[in-house]
Amino acid sequence: MKPLTREWVARAEGDLTTARRELRARTSPNYDAACFHAQQCAEKYLKAVLQERGIPFGRTHNLLGLLQTLPDLECSWESLRSPLVLLNLYSVNVRYPGESAGRPEAREAVQACERVRDEVRVRLGLPLSGRETRRVIARSVREPVAEYRAPARPATSKRKAPKRRSSPTRKAPSPRKNP
Secondary structure, three states, X not given: OOHHHHHHHHHHHHXXXXXXXXXXXXXXXXXXXXXXXXXXXXXXXXXXXXXXXXXXXXXXOOHHHHHHHOOOOOHHHHOOHHHHHHHHOOOOHHHOXXXXXXXXXXXXXXHHHHHHHHHHHHHHOOOOOHHHHHHHHHHHHOOOHHHOOOOOOOOOOOOOXXXXXXXXXXXXXXXXXXX
């Protein structure tokens, strides 16, 4: 893989991390930022494919334009049209006053982004973790993004602090003497 392609992928992963973090935030979540970074992740992954194939592209945020730049617009790339249409809405709109995204929109945007990401990573020969592989398989069964729901994460249990054991041979601390 070309070094510049790796850089596009790294930046895309950074955007996905930010989008997921904002979606999970319990205090002061920024759902607009989650949507914007989901769009940015998809954009950078498409640019990574174009970079790897040596196809020139300009400074654009139009995901559908980038999709059409791909020379082998076949079924698998075409299947990304729906999530790209959704993500295209978040390239500019949520960054300015007038429109805001809520949690449902942010969740849908991150899911659409993950769908694009997974397809591109497979095309670039990049590994998917076990969880991501399950997501790709689940997606092949349920095609539309709106119908796909990520599996619920198990509730985290609070750990109890380990109890200190008192040793039978341990002496009690001696009282301090005042000088």
